[in-house]
Amino acid sequence: MNVAIIGPTGYVGIELLRLLYKHPHVNIHSIHSSSKVDTPLHEYFPHVHGMLSLQLEEIDVEKIAKACDVVFFATPSGIAKELALPFIDKGIRIIDLSGDFRLQEEGMYEQWYKNQPAPMSYVQQAVYGLSEWNKENIRDANVLSNPGCYATAALLGLAPLLVHGVIEEDSIVIDAKSGVSGAGKSPTMMTHFPETNENIKIYRMNEHQHIPEIEQQLAKWNKNVAPITFSTHLLPVTRGIMATMYGKVKKEESIERLINLYKECYQDCSFVRIQEKGIYPSIKQVYGSNCCDIGIAYDERTSRVTIVSVIDNVMKGAAGQAVQNFNIMYGLDERTGLDFLPIFP
Ligand SMILES: NC(=O)C1=CN([C@@H]2O[C@H](COP(=O)(O)OP(=O)(O)OC[C@H]3O[C@@H](n4cnc5c(N)ncnc54)[C@H](OP(=O)(O)O)[C@@H]3O)[C@@H](O)[C@H]2O)C=CC1
Numbered sequence: 327m328n329v330a331i332i333g334p335t336g337y338v339g340i341e342l343l344r345l346l347y348k349h350p351h352v353n354i355h356s357i358h359s360s361s362k363v364d365t366p367l368h369e370y371f372p373h374v375h376g377m378l379s380l381q382l383e384e385i386d387v388e389k390i391a392k393a394c395d396v397v398f399f400a401t402p403s404g405i406a407k408e409l410a411l412p413f414i415d416k417g418i419r420i421i422d423l424s425g426d427f428r429l430q431e432e433g434m435y436e437q438w439y440k441n442q443p444a445p446m447s448y449v450q451q452a453v454y455g456l457s458e459w460n461k462e463n464i465r466d467a468n469v470l471s472n473p474g475c476y477a478t479a480a481l482l483g484l485a486p487l488l489v490h491g492v493i494e495e496d497s498i499v500i501d502a503k504s505g506v507s508g509a510g511k512s513p514t515m516m517t518h519f520p521e522t523n524e525n526i527k528i529y530r531m532n533e534h535q536h537i538p539e540i541e542q543q544l545a546k547w548n549k550n551v552a553p554i555t556f557s558t559h560l561l562p563v564t565r566g567i568m569a570t571m572y573g574k575v576k577k578e579e580s581i582e583r584l585i586n587l588y589k590e591c592y593q594d595c596s597f598v599r600i601q602e603k604g605i606y607p608s609i610k611q612v613y614g615s616n617c618c619d620i621g622i623a624y625d626e627r628t629s630r631v632t633i634v635s636v637i638d639n640v641m642k643g644a645a646g647q648a649v650q651n652f653n654i655m656y657g658l659d660e661r662t663g664l665d666f667l668p669i670f671p
Pocket residue numbers: 332333334335336337338339358359360361362400401402403405423424425473474475507508509510511512639640643644
């Protein structure tokens with residue numbers, strides 16, 4: 327398949343390129359930039375020198391559409407909602423890694439992204455690419471909306487509890503933490519080294535754009551789900567997300583039953599690894615991989631279950647899951663191009 331990448335100079339775009347470069351069914355036809363046209367990629371990223379001799383090109387819709395089967399958008403929110411439309415009209419499959427096609431309910435994008443949305447007729451064509459839970463629809467997707475990084479960690483961790491009605495629907499609390507690469511390559515006062523190093527900060531309290539995305543998917547699994555409490559923190563690390571989640575069980579549970587439930591739900595999922603009793607994952611154990619590792623605890627004293635879900639934000643939280651979705655869309659083994667161990671240490 328011939329693919330084009332828009333936004334390869336960003337953190338997610340360059341990770342996508344790293345994965346697609348080794349993908350046996352992909353030819354990277356072209357890479358496109360809005361600000362560095364005609365620059366060889368290695369001038370911008372010295373780490374690809376001698377291995378990837380690609381030149382950044384302008385975004386010429388006609389030219390890309392003529393040559394490519396799929397266009398990946400690794401661009402900030404607000405770009406694909408316009409730039410992807412002519413590709414969709416021409417029947418070219420798109421995979422958007424931003425939030426532009428995720429929110430299906432009218433008014434939600436304006437409220438949470440503070441911007442005008444894509445026309446609803448396009449948003450409604452989009453398939454939400456939470457790979458493990460939406461395979462049937464992903465196969466036929468022409469507009470694939472890749473989930474947000476926090477949303478991926480949270481939803482994979484909560485799914486079994488909601489699908490099987492284990493917890494009270496109004497008891498969900500998600501406490502999430504991300505490495506700084508989650509904020510993209512442009513430094514800000516929030517992400518600047520002296521501000522983040524040896525520090526931990528909470529940000530966008532009760533206003534994070536992944537709140538409606540998570541609630542939208544939880545409601546598909548369980549229509550009684552009430553608004554969630556979701557807080558996000560910046561960690562002084564480059565990659566990694568840890569989402570620690572709490573819910574009150576409806577009836578007495580046991581840790582053995584809960585772990586079995588998770589193992590059954592994810593038995594056919596290569597990338598979701600359920601930890602044994604008493605073991606809780608750390609972000610380092612999924613670094614550079616497409617894995618989501620999940621640990622489960624149950625406290626009989628409080629009747630609360632605690633779920634710890636970790637991913638690499640740039641991989642399973644973005645580029646890795648996008649490649650997994652590409653594989654599903656083309657009927658390939660979903661591990662194609664992704665079947666490697668995490669980097670350790
Ligand atoms: N970082 C992460 O962990 C995650 C990110 N995402 C989402 O993925 C997307 C990319 O994120 P990330 O790589 O971190 O962001 P970056 O800011 O690192 O990179 C975004 C890239 O988009 C390109 N771009 C900017 N404006 C335009 C434009 N008008 N037209 C075309 N291209 C443009 C820029 O390249 P150039 O100047 O060369 O055009 C830039 O390199 C975002 O929507 C983000 O929310 C989702 C999950 C996780």
